[in-house]
Amino acid sequence: MTPGYLLASLARCLLTIWAASTFLFFLPVLTIGRDPSRARFYFLRLGPEDSLWQQYLTFLGHVARLDFGVARTMAPSRVNDLIALLLPWSIGLLGTATLIAVALGTLLGALMAWPGAPRRLRALGLPLVALSAVPAYLLGLILVDLFAFRLRLFPIGGAAPTGVVAAPAPGHLLAMLHHAALPALAIVLTAIGFWALAARGMMVTALGEDYITLAEAKGLRPRRILLGYALRNVLLPQVTALGLALGQVVSGALLVEIIFGYPGVGTLLYRAVIGFDYNTIHGVVLIIIVAVSLAGLALDLLLPLIDPRLRPARSRR
Numbered sequence: 001m002t003p004g005y006l007l008a009s010l011a012r013c014l015l016t017i018w019a020a021s022t023f024l025f026f027l028p029v030l031t032i033g034r035d036p037s038r039a040r041f042y043f044l045r046l047g048p049e050d051s052l053w054q055q056y057l058t059f060l061g062h063v064a065r066l067d068f069g070v071a072r073t074m075a076p077s078r079v080n081d082l083i084a085l086l087l088p089w090s091i092g093l094l095g096t097a098t099l100i101a102v103a104l105g106t107l108l109g110a111l112m113a114w115p116g117a118p119r120r121l122r123a124l125g126l127p128l129v130a131l132s133a134v135p136a137y138l139l140g141l142i143l144v145d146l147f148a149f150r151l152r153l154f155p156i157g158g159a160a161p162t163g164v165v166a167a168p169a170p171g172h173l174l175a176m177l178h179h180a181a182l183p184a185l186a187i188v189l190t191a192i193g194f195w196a197l198a199a200r201g202m203m204v205t206a207l208g209e210d211y212i213t214l215a216e217a218k219g220l221r222p223r224r225i226l227l228g229y230a231l232r233n234v235l236l237p238q239v240t241a242l243g244l245a246l247g248q249v250v251s252g253a254l255l256v257e258i259i260f261g262y263p264g265v266g267t268l269l270y271r272a273v274i275g276f277d278y279n280t281i282h283g284v285v286l287i288i289i290v291a292v293s294l295a296g297l298a299l300d301l302l303l304p305l306i307d308p309r310l311r312p313a314r315s316r317r
């Protein structure tokens with residue numbers, strides 16, 4: 001991997017963050033002029049007497065320091081403190097659910113295309129397609145009605161029982177997992193179809209390759225051919241999609257957090273949008289953008305290490 005390749009990847013990441021920051025600065029400038037009170041609050045920390053250009057440079061300085069100011073709807077709390085408090089909850093819920101969906105979906109998709117798999121397993125394609133078309137928040141409402149109201153197996157929402165502070169303490173681990181089960185299940189069920197269908201399509205392509213025919217001609221066991229040859233080549237595109245999915249973990253299921261009253265950045269963003277809290281909106285959206293950009297940068301650096309065919313020509317020698 002050459003230094004030029006590294007610099008180009010880093011430059012793309014920084015350019016994406018800069019372009020998104022610029023868009024976020026000028027969007028309120030064009031929209032909040034109708035409400036002078038909101039405009040004054042927005043420009044207060046940027047220098048209300050400065051020119052638009054000076055305010056833009058001040059804003060970029062705040063972005064570089066990840067300083068988003070005071071949350072208008074939850075003053076005197078600062079946006080940075082709120083994000084630092086709630087972001088681990090979102091990563092814990094959405095990140096874990098995404099990883100489970102990727103692992104199960106990839107395995108199911110590979111087995112659905114494998115000739116030796118049971119017929120019942122191959123019949124899972126249609127239900128998985130149907131579930132992938134259902135929004136996660138809508139499926140969450142169905143799960144709440146079924147398992148919380150009717151069967152009373154899980155709580156309606158929240159992250160901890162009533163009267164207990166939602167904190168990641170060892171004594172509260174089982175209670176937190178109990179409260180996170182339904183939102184995680186909604187995310188997994190709606191995402192697993194995408195990963196399964198993608199893995200199935202790549203597995204069908206892999207089964208027609210020469211290296212599979214050669215492995216069969218050598219007399220290798222079907223399980224070894226599946227795991228060591230076919231599934232291994234299916235994993236590379238899945239890793240690419242997983243990197244982008246993990247970058248969008250913060251934004252991918254924000255409505256699920258709102259539906260279940262889960263204390264994550266989705267709930268924080270919802271309150272900020274309702275209260276026209278532009279500082280908090282900027283903070284949450286920029287965190288999402290930075291996460292997606294860093295995920296893309298990580299993919300640029302990781303994939304050439306996994307697959308030598310993706311390395312620049314000079315580094316292959």
